[in-house]
Amino acid sequence: MFEKAKKLFKRQNETADQAETVEQTPETPLIQDDTVEKPEADVPKRRFFTQLKEGLKKTRTQLSDRLQSLVGGRNIDDAVLEELEELLIGADLGVQTTMTLMDRIREQAKKQRLQDVAALRELLHDELQSILTSIKARPWQLENKPMVVLVTGVNGVGKTTTIGKLAHRFTSEGKKVVLCAADTFRAAATEQLEIWAQRAGVILVKKDDSNDPAAVVFDALNTVKQASADILLIDTAGRLHNNPNLMNELAKIRRITEREIAGAPHHVVLILDAVTGQNGLHQAKQFVEKIGVSDLIVTKLDGTAKGGVAVAIANELQLPIQFVGVGEKMEDLLPFDAEQFVDALLS
Ligand SMILES: Nc1nc2c(ncn2[C@@H]2O[C@H](COP(=O)(O)OP(=O)(O)O)[C@@H](O)[C@H]2O)c(=O)[nH]1
Numbered sequence: 295m296f297e298k299a300k301k302l303f304k305r306q307n308e309t310a311d312q313a314e315t316v317e318q319t320p321e322t323p324l325i326q327d328d329t330v331e332k333p334e335a336d337v338p339k340r341r342f343f344t345q346l347k348e349g350l351k352k353t354r355t356q357l358s359d360r361l362q363s364l365v366g367g368r369n370i371d372d373a374v375l376e377e378l379e380e381l382l383i384g385a386d387l388g389v390q391t392t393m394t395l396m397d398r399i400r401e402q403a404k405k406q407r408l409q410d411v412a413a414l415r416e417l418l419h420d421e422l423q424s425i426l427t428s429i430k431a432r433p434w435q436l437e438n439k440p441m442v443v444l445v446t447g448v449n450g451v452g453k454t455t456t457i458g459k460l461a462h463r464f465t466s467e468g469k470k471v472v473l474c475a476a477d478t479f480r481a482a483a484t485e486q487l488e489i490w491a492q493r494a495g496v497i498l499v500k501k502d503d504s505n506d507p508a509a510v511v512f513d514a515l516n517t518v519k520q521a522s523a524d525i526l527l528i529d530t531a532g533r534l535h536n537n538p539n540l541m542n543e544l545a546k547i548r549r550i551t552e553r554e555i556a557g558a559p560h561h562v563v564l565i566l567d568a569v570t571g572q573n574g575l576h577q578a579k580q581f582v583e584k585i586g587v588s589d590l591i592v593t594k595l596d597g598t599a600k601g602g603v604a605v606a607i608a609n610e611l612q613l614p615i616q617f618v619g620v621g622e623k624m625e626d627l628l629p630f631d632a633e634q635f636v637d638a639l640l641s
């Protein structure tokens with residue numbers, strides 16, 4: 295079915311395999327669970343895993359449970375592998391990523407003479423993890439203050455919500471956070487960010503009745519300097535991704551931050567909504583091309599059975615996922631860890 299495209303992507307994979315690998319490890323999550331008796335360092339990790347597992351429930355049912363029933367009692371033959379391929383497509387891993395995976399799985403299954411479902415699951419686990427860990431990630435260096443983060447993405451993907459969650463996370467870690475309301479396109483956008491700023495107890499920079507986002511960013515950069523803040527999170531508009539005005543506006547914001555603070559923006563985050571699945575990929579490519587993106591945050595994993603799209607997007611864009619959104623509440627943002635993500639997907 296995918297023979298032609300397979301050859302095409304094989305070459306690409308070979309290049310990716312040669313790339314330097316840096317494993318993504320999360321910074322210590324802030325959520326503590328005092329009820330579990332475990333060594334200190336394990337507690338946030340365990341809590342994060344439980345929350346992630348819950349968030350990925352729909353996808354896990356689609357992938358893991360069906361994998362079990364697919365293979366039950368059968369030998370791992372070509373027919374089974376074909377069905378696995380369909381399963382991966384069904385979990386929205388995308389054609390390209392599925393083909394990469396299936397090439398490796400077919401090869402290994404033959405080499406290792408795989409017999410049972412447990413071994414197949416383990417192989418799938420390792421190959422998924424290897425795709426994610428081979429993507430270079432630049433950690434968020436909170437020591438080099440101020441750290442400026444420009445948050446982008448189309449309307450409704452969860453930019454403002456994610457900024458609220460990040461603000462909560464960083465203040466809980468004792469950081470001084472400033473939010474910038476640079477989505478001046480919709481009147482309600484500033485109000486929404488204001489509510490999050492209050493909830494998280496952080497400073498908000500806004501300009502009422504302004505339609506000049508770059509001017510708001512300029513003010514915010516000054517506030518950050520004056521207040522000696524640690525982090526600036528810039529919320530932006532997301533109207534029509536292919537609208538040249540939006541891209542020009544983002545480029546202008548980027549230029550101003552570069553001019554005002556050395557090394558800024560330290561991260562340009564693209565927010566992607568897992569519910570829109572593969573459709574989000576085309577939009578994502580526009581952002582990557584036009585403004586340059588350094589990190590991904592995938593939201594709404596709790597609302598879809600197609601959470602595999604997170605792996606597909608990271609793989610196709612070769613960009614690291616830094617956080618994942620698993621709900622609408624302030625605590626529902628988790629630092630991304632490749633191993634835990636794959637564990638939660640397949641357990
Ligand atoms: N279930 C779920 N909903 C989310 C998540 N992140 C954001 N949302 C919801 O998505 C909707 C759009 O979010 P918003 O932050 O306004 O998107 P923006 O237009 O990109 O700023 C809101 O109703 C949020 O509550 C998530 O991780 N899970």
Ligand SMILES: [Mg+2]
Pocket residue numbers: 453454455477483529
């Ligand atoms: Mg918004």
